[in-house]
Amino acid sequence: MASGAPELSADARLPLAGVRVLDLTMVWAGPVGTRFLADMGAEVIKVECARAWDQLRSLHFLGGDTERWWDKSAYFNHNNRNKYACTLNLKTARGRELALRLVAGSDLVFENYRADVIGTFGLDYDDLRAVKPDIILVSMPSHGKSGPEADHVAYGTNVEQLSGLASLSGYPGLGPHKSAIAYGDPNAGTLAAAAALAALHHRRRTGEGQHIEVAQWEAMIPNIGEFVLGYGMTGGQPESIANRHISRAQGVYACAPEGDAADAWVAVSVGSDDAFAALCRTIGRPELARDERFADVVSRHHHHDALDEIIGAWTAGRTHRDAAAALQAAGVAAAPVLRIPELMADEHLQARGFWESVTHAIAGTWEMEGVVWRLGRTPGHVRVPPPCYAEHNGWVLHDLLGLDDAAVAALERDGIISSAPDLRIHA
Amino acid sequence: MNSHHDGTARGPLAHLRVLDLTSDVAGPWCTKLLADYGADVIKVERPRTGDPSRAHGAFPGGVPHREKSALYLWLNTSKRSVTLDVATATGRAMLLALAVRCDAVVHDWRPSEAARLRLRYGDFAPGHEAVVVTSVTAFGQGGPYAEWQAPPIVALAAGGQHYMAGDPDREPLQSAGYQALYQAGANAFGATLAALWAVAATGAGQAVEVAAMEAQAAVLELFLPDYAYRKSQALSKRRGNFASAAVGIYPAADGYIGIHAMPKNWPQLLEAMDAGWMADDERFVDNRARLRHDDELSAELYNWAASVTKREAYERAGETRAPIAPVNTIGDLLQSEHLRARGFFRELDHPFAGRLTYPGAPARMPATPAAPSRAPMLGEHNVEVYGELLGLAPADLVRLAAAGVV
Known part of the structure; x- marks a missing residue:
């Protein structure tokens, strides 16, 4: 050409x-x-x-x-x-x-x-x-x-x-x-x-x-196609669930500051009873896996705020990278919420x-x-x-x-x- | 029933056949685009349960049913569904035999999953040099995070778009649905077509890889480019709904409106607001002055927005060509005269879920119109696909079903 x-x-x-x-x-x-x-x-x-x-x-x-x-x-x-x-x-x-x-x-x-x-x-x-x-x-x-x-x-x-x-x-x-x-x-x-x-x-x-x-x-x-179809099924628009999920127990939790970055967060998401037990062991609270408030998928949702507090208390003492690495090593889904400078320095990329x-x-x-x-x-x-x-x-x-x-x-x-x-x- | 079956598919990709080994959102969005634009997409689902999105919902009446999940119904239109347990030797052999009859294979496995199943690129290519094998995952097929557990919020958090969304004094905010995964899926669609274009010229396929983390990082608007170049963090912060007073979301009399007035749109914005006096006000005389008086400009815009309905603001925007939009609800969308006049939404019947309204295609291609068909029921096309492509008789399928393979 x-x-x-x-x-x-x-x-x-x-x-x-x-x-x-x-x-x-x-x-x-x-x-x-x-x-x-x-x-x-x-x-x-x-x-x-x-x-x-x-x-x-x-x-x-x-x-x-x-x-x-x-x-x-x-x-x-x-x-x-x-x-x-x-x-x-x-x-x-x-x-x-x-x-x-x-x-x-x-x-x-x-x-x-x-x-x-x-x-x-x-x-x-x-x-x-x-x-x-x-x-x-x-x-x-x-x-x-x-x-x-x-x-x-x-x-x-x-x-x-x-x-x-x-x-x-x-x-x-x-x-x-x-x-x-x-x-x-x-x-x-x-x-x-x-x-x-x-x-x-x-x-x-x-x-x-x-x-x-x-x-x-x-x-x-x-x-947002699934919401359009969902509207036809339910006749309504769902309220935002922000960082939560319809089934998984998850959220975004404040972490210890790293350098000049006071605004540090980690995303954690638990999709199974096994993953929840692993989360409990990782945060040093193995007894929570048997706590009736968190015993199953539905209970964890009913007590999501309490669970958030417990997870947040643990993440607050760690950097977002350390928290995510510890959780992933235990088989729990987590990732640092990367800021742009962190993204550009990130070891994976x-x-x-x-x-x-x-x-x-x-x-x-x-x-x-x-x-x-x-x-x-x-x-x-x-x-x-x-x-x-x-x-x-x-x-x-x-x-x-x-x-x-x-x-x-x-x-x-x-x-x-x-x-x-x-x-x-x-x- | 299926457009590929009755021969009416005429989309631009009607010459392609794709083996779809994906589930949930990212992979299915990629293969839905391929299918809606005409490719014959064979979706391989786990026997009995199928794609986990079948259990996601929403469901009519809130009652779970694997053939009625909104997420599945939306993301799997125009595909054919077969069931197959690829972890069995028989299932794996059938899968490889199907792949030989396909131009592309799309999967969403982490490297260890593909290795365990012995279904890596190198397992497909021998004897089928032209095959394109696309993977679409959160982190790609290599690197320190490649084996991480990666539900949607993890893929979002790692990509840089999560941190940048939300209010500065609150936690980062995930937008509704699965936006990181839709972005990955759209990129996988394009990347697959690029690789297939080269196949036609050279006869050589290849492995294609899309990582949601990279797909997001590559489109961080001006924030990442500015940091990358100037190393200033001035723009690397969450700013809520506002970039400045002239760019934000304001409460209207009956909902919300969005305004995005760049310097060149300023005259149109004033005309839409019927606020000609502001053109002569020295606080707002040029962009620099407006930024210095951002709070005062914000107050003017709040007052104006509160005085109009979404529709009034939007009509004014159309008359004056100002970049102002209503924050539409789903109900608003479905009633939009504009989208109706353009025939954007379409209705599809489904034997279990009934008649539902579906969004149309993201790109209109008038020379190659396609007619998307409803999502398949689990294993709906076992007899058809295994008969047509592998030459299996119905009696063979009974044997396979009894063994739990299909």
Whole structure:
């Protein structure tokens, strides 16, 4: 297919080697989705322009006077590694024409604009199909491209609110609660990447492309599917049980501080009488296994608060790691509730080589998460550092589109391409 | 009954057959996605009890019944169920014979479990070089925690998302259901398809591994990237329902609404609130000023939210294109005009559980529409699958049943 990008450490063994993705997505849902494909070896070309650059570049926390902060945002850089970046103003006729020439050489196009936006660029599925009949377009609007609310906008937190998950979650009696992250984004991104692969499989057998629609709201609802079915059975919405479980006796218990981390917790979960006896021995209270308050699954639930106090009294004298290790050694399910610094230093992920070092021309060297889809024979890695704004304009315009220097200069003069973002956007 | 049986399946994966050795949530979500998108998924269940999710519920009327559990019914649509005791020599031999007829095998065993059963990748691949063997577990197939007991809350606690959820002055909070496991399952679905894509080009399969811990750690929003890069812990703390006043959940007149206004959404938020005066107020004039006056902005948003219903706020959001959403209950969802107009929910009949409403697919693929079918009853497809794929006669199945193998 294409000649490789200049610094492309192309690994022809990677499963998606030879697959090109034109990536019109911004923020998180789309970029985290195309990152999965980039990690698997696809050649992902990200398109921005001076007045429509990725908002994640603005979430850098480095101070506004930092030189080229837009190339140093870790949030952007983690989600766009293994990709290339160019600029094209899609609102211009020339920008659209060049984008369509890239489409003609691509297998997949991803966009996560609001439902009506891509059409205003003249880049609807039919426009793409006219230049590449078997193109696969993946659209990821929050509410979908049809229906009375198609023009609504939502971020990942809103998607979680719309989906029902927030209303089901929370400390008992205290109202809804969000999850840790803008969950709607990576959820839709993961499923969109997988759906794109499903469409590639179909295209290989039939020659047929298609327009995939991942409405982020709809993509989130299956994650609470059992509650939807349960509603049909019981006619009601269950109260949140937070850290508890319908059957297991479990909770999250405060532990002794470790270093500067006063906020330390361990999760403990007991699913059988044997495990409960093991828990009792481990915490030095073997007699509790015969205590009628805790004798069986049902009793343990009826006296869950008392049990929590007993477990908490033991964990309070230990670090979360020591508590979890002692319990696991005895056959009791437990894990430290890892803080982010602990997660990055964690011996399990270190032993698995999960963190990978990346060196970036502007942002320097640091460690980021590795590849989640671990393929044993053809493992993916961080091969290409995250792209600076407009970094691959030359490769895309000269090598892929065959433009000469004069043509590229004209594009710059006419504002079709640019070498720096307009900083008034996202201010 | 089963779409694979009557030949109507046309999903994008209709060419694939998958042997599903998983239970509970993570593996079944992966294989449900494969099945709902057209693959012929053969779910292998333990004789007599089946997948433990059959005992999970919810149940109609609260009465347990292995064919009526909401968790099982949801996560096993479009699959065929066979029973098999894989711990017996006969059962293991049958399993390996089934695997030869499949493109992929998905399991959720810890390394020692796979070793004990002698069902590791290396046991499937000889004679079937193209097979993809995907494992989806909490901790993966190697590393110090690989043998840990790992119920859902353990998988969540280790992944970093547990600590970051909840109020700063309270314990970390687990979201409803099994979110760590759904994330792992979705990743296993994608990873399996990536490996199968390579098989078509090279003929070579491989072992694929997804660990819930890694799946979660890889999507810790801006929190982990910021720590990884700046080594500042400023963002590595729980912040309850609020990132700032403009990003949070507020009580409305009849429930709750969520607001997520990034700097570029500020004009739309003011329009939705009908609060044009705030644009000229120096406390709120730009993002920096708003962060300095976060408490005052919060007070304005509390007051406005309390004055509107969820529906009113959402209608205003639609008119002004402000990122405001109702905190929907399940009841709200099922009554959503938008989802109804899009035909998202579908109803499926089940001989025991009756007619229930099911969420639709996470991604719409119009060129390859699929029609998910109800979850199977325990061992429903023994005769069909063992006859079709292994050439066993009904009399052979009687022998196997008498021996406790199926």
